[in-house]
Amino acid sequence: MALPFLTLYRNKWTVGIVLLAILAMIVLLSVLGIPPSGTYPVTVCSTDYSIPVTGPLFPGPAEKITALKDPVFTGQLFAEAIATEPLLATPGTQVHMGFWSGRGNHGSMLRVLDAINEGPEASAVPPNRAIWDEGTSAYYNYPSYTRILDEHWYERASGINGTVIIFGKLYTDPHPVTVAEADKIWGEYSARYTDMAELIAQATGKPVRVWCFVQGARANRIFYQYELPQLQQMEQKGFAQVFFAKTVDADWTNPEDWINGTANAPAPAS
Amino acid sequence: MTIAFDLIFRQGRSPPSCPAPNDTDLLNRIRDKVHNESPAMCRDALIRIQRLSHDVYDICNAFREGEYGSGDEALEAAIAVLRKKCPGLSDEQYRKAFAVGMMWTAF
Numbered sequence: 001m002a003l004p005f006l007t008l009y010r011n012k013w014t015v016g017i018v019l020l021a022i023l024a025m026i027v028l029l030s031v032l033g034i035p036p037s038g039t040y041p042v043t044v045c046s047t048d049y050s051i052p053v054t055g056p057l058f059p060g061p062a063e064k065i066t067a068l069k070d071p072v073f074t075g076q077l078f079a080e081a082i083a084t085e086p087l088l089a090t091p092g093t094q095v096h097m098g099f100w101s102g103r104g105n106h107g108s109m110l111r112v113l114d115a116i117n118e119g120p121e122a123s124a125v126p127p128n129r130a131i132w133d134e135g136t137s138a139y140y141n142y143p144s145y146t147r148i149l150d151e152h153w154y155e156r157a158s159g160i161n162g163t164v165i166i167f168g169k170l171y172t173d174p175h176p177v178t179v180a181e182a183d184k185i186w187g188e189y190s191a192r193y194t195d196m197a198e199l200i201a202q203a204t205g206k207p208v209r210v211w212c213f214v215q216g217a218r219a220n221r222i223f224y225q226y227e228l229p230q231l232q233q234m235e236q237k238g239f240a241q242v243f244f245a246k247t248v249d250a251d252w253t254n255p256e257d258w259i260n261g262t263a264n265a266p267a268p269a270s
Numbered sequence: 271m272t273i274a275f276d277l278i279f280r281q282g283r284s285p286p287s288c289p290a291p292n293d294t295d296l297l298n299r300i301r302d303k304v305h306n307e308s309p310a311m312c313r314d315a316l317i318r319i320q321r322l323s324h325d326v327y328d329i330c331n332a333f334r335e336g337e338y339g340s341g342d343e344a345l346e347a348a349i350a351v352l353r354k355k356c357p358g359l360s361d362e363q364y365r366k367a368f369a370v371g372m373m374w375t376a377f
Contacts, residue, residue, distance in 0.1 A: 101377050103327060154369035154376075158345055165362045179345075179372065186376050220334070222377045 056166045057151045060175035061185060064151070068188035073144075074195040080143050081196070085129055085136040089203040092126035096209045096252070097197060097240075099132075099231075101223030102269070105213035108248045110138055112211050115252060130211075133193040148189060153182035187226040194230035201239035208234070210242040211252055212265075219268035232262045273303050274312075274319040275363055279370045322356040326371035329355075334375055 067073060082089045096116050100109035109132065116122065116130035117137050135141040156164050156177040164173050197208040210231060217223050234240035243258040244266055250257035259266065277296055293316065300312045329348050338344040338351075349364050359367075 103331075106374075106377075152369070154372040155366065158349075158365055158369050158372070165365065168362065182372070183376055186373070190377075221375070 055150075056171065057147070058156070058171070058174050059151060061153075061177050061181035064185050065181070065188055068185060068192060071192070071195065073189075074192045074199065077142055077144055077192060078196050078199045081131060081136050084140045085131070087127055087129050088131065088136065088200055091203070091205050093204045094126060094128045094206055094209065095200045095204055096128065096130035096211060097132065097194075097200075098130060099194075099210065099212040099214065099223060099227055101212075101214045101221050101227075102217035104248055105215065105217070105245075108213040108245065108250070109211065112213075112250070112252050113138055121253075131196075133190055144189075148185070153177055153185050154179070157182040183222070187222050190222050191226040191230050194227045194234065197231075197234040197240040198237065201234075207238060208240045210234075210240050211245070211250075211258075212243065213245045213248065213250070215245065215248070215266060216269050224268050228262065228265060235262050271315045271318065271358065272363075273300050274315040275322075275359065275367075278319050278323055279363075279367055318356065318358070322352075322359070322367055323371075325355045326352055326367045327374055330368065330371035330375040333372075 078089075087093045088095055096113075098109045098113050100106045113130045113132055114137075116128050121128040129136070131137070134145050152164070152166055155166055156173050157179045158164075159173055159176065162173050162176050164171050197210070200208050212223075212231075214223050219225075231240060231242050235242050241260075242262050242265075243260055244264070246257055246259060252258075274296070277299055297309075297312060297316055300316060301307075301309065304312065329352050332338065333344060333348045336344075338347040345368075349368050352368060353359075353364050
């Protein structure tokens with residue numbers, strides 16, 4: 001039998017060791033990236049988007065196009081979106097998606113994005129949230145978007161004899177890329193972004209409201225080639241309500257500023 | 271000039287209509303990095319790079335419509351026009367600007 005003061009010290013040591021063990025487990029789990037048990041059950045494909053990018057990447061264009069055409073990629077983008085904005089998958093949230101094409105329209109779309117996310121409707125009940133192809137706001141990019149930038153498709157497409165200079169360093173591209181392939185990669189990425197409307201509508205129980213600034217956009221660009229066909233499908237299935245801005249100053253709260261429905265989409269510029 | 275270029279073409283990657291960061295913000299960011307340069311020189315650099323961003327948008331649009339022909343020669347012709355319109359940058363910067371312009375005009 002231990003003396004009373006030894007029992008006291010032994011208990012303190014035991015408590016200390018247990019606390020240290022718990023601390024070590026927390027550190028270990030966070031380093032290994034094991035999610036907490038309450039993580040939202042979304043299908044995430046097994047690609048390594050969580051691995052930090054340290055420099056330019058040179059995947060092959062065919063391999064990339066195949067990955068981006070797979071509907072699994074839509075699930076991955078959705079998982080990345082709700083990782084920074086859980087309200088996108090919360091029943092009742094009114095989610096908005098922004099689209100732009102053509103000169104001058106990018107800024108208009110960002111203005112609407114900010115007006116929704118930073119205006120009074122963001123804290124209304126139920127809340128409103130707006131996303132675009134780059135991320136869940138003008139500031140938070142999807143990891144997949146950051147990664148596709150790090151793959152430097154257009155830099156590679158404008159390289160010379162299979163070499164490309166990125167951040168001042170000359171690289172030999174193991175998989176030279178054409179402009180058509182770079183367009184296809186961004187096009188498929190944008191199509192899968194558009195398909196997120198289905199997952200969002202199913203999670204929130206509300207059709208996504210889609211705001212398009214495409215006045216003056218050309219037929220051979222990503223909006224008309226990749227995004228509009230997907231938007232038409234989303235609309236037909238009841239997952240999206242699609243609106244087209246009449247002017248660059250269109251106000252999302254004023255129905256008079258918008259053309260309703262993909263059937264009335266503006267004709268592309270010639 | 272290089273700092274202004276990096277802010278618009280490497281870090282922002284946003285077409286000329288992008289409202290953020292605005293001119294004041296961009297100018298402050300340039301001046302934060304080059305304390306010894308005059309405000310006028312920083313402003314001139316920003317104006318030149320912004321002009322480049324507008325020019326590259328037009329040139330990439332024209333490239334996409336086949337106005338420079340096709341293949342590698344078309345690409346080099348487009349970059350040569352950019353070089354002529356906005357002199358004073360490195361070859362890497364012209365190629366980077368062209369690549370970013372191609373991304374802007376893809377959408």
